[in-house]
Amino acid sequence: MVVLHVRWAASSSSFSSSPPPLMGEEEMEFLYECAASAAVADVAAALAGVAALQARLLSLCCCLRERGAAAELERALAEAEAYASKEQVRHNRFLSPRALREHIKNIEKTAIATVQASPEALCLQQKSSEEKHENVQLWWAGKELAMGKNLCDYIGVNDKTKIVIRLMQAPHEH
Template identity: 65%
Template sequence: MVVLHVKLAPPAAAAATAAASSPMQDVDEETEFLYECAASAVVADVAAALGALAGLQAAILSLCRRLRARCAGAMGELERALDEAEAYASKEQVQRNRFLSPRALREHIKNIEKKCANTLQEPLEALSLQESSSDNKHERIQIWWAGKELAMDQKLSDYIGVNDKTKIVVRLIEARDEC
């Protein structure tokens, strides 16, 4: 299996000078994770999986940040659930050579929702903390490796070869429509 060390580009990657002054740049530059796939995988399938994982990771980190700001001083089970979710979704998992699981990320979100309802006696919807689905945000992902955009209709092996014991660092960039 090929290991992809995925780094997310800042939202304004196309306009690097604008991104330098963006407060969200710090959050997005910190976003990294590991993903494992076959060298024979189609780039479009890999991009879809990476986009979904990136969306879940961003949702957890954002939810934890907003809940901590909104519910400062929340103690006990909610605080523990937030700590566990942040630790699982953090870039430190890359340093420990651990892969993110979409199932585990969804379980952390459900756990936070449950603890929030129990601790605060309110569902997330009542606190206005639930974001709209982030699936659309990562719908038009581009994968870059070695300074080149990977074509969606190609296989990963067309770029990195057929060796399944390869580890590469790729950058995800959200494609934007320029008007």
């Protein structure tokens, strides 16, 4: 499997429905694994999905922290932030979309139980991260990867490759 070290700019991200205030961090990172023969369009959609979940989780943590968190909620927030942190890249740990969703659900459940308020009042309601992410661009070695090609067209067929990919939103054309 090819390891993709994905970098994306959180400040200009539209992977979530509202740009997250990510504690001053400008760039987020995560690791993703796929086959060298994977279609670039499929990889781009998967990476955008993980980026959206990562942004959603970190924005949720930030939003709830600003409101003041009880001890049980603080524990859940700290655990979730540690999981979604770009520090995971340094420890060679991959982000799982399933685990990100579980952290989000856990935080929402804990927040509702500890604060005893509605999800709307806690800023928990947001568009689903399952939506299609269009206009995504992948860049590697200074080149945009064409959506109609496979990853191996750029990096070869060696499945033991690790590359750094930049994930970006394509400029909107009006």
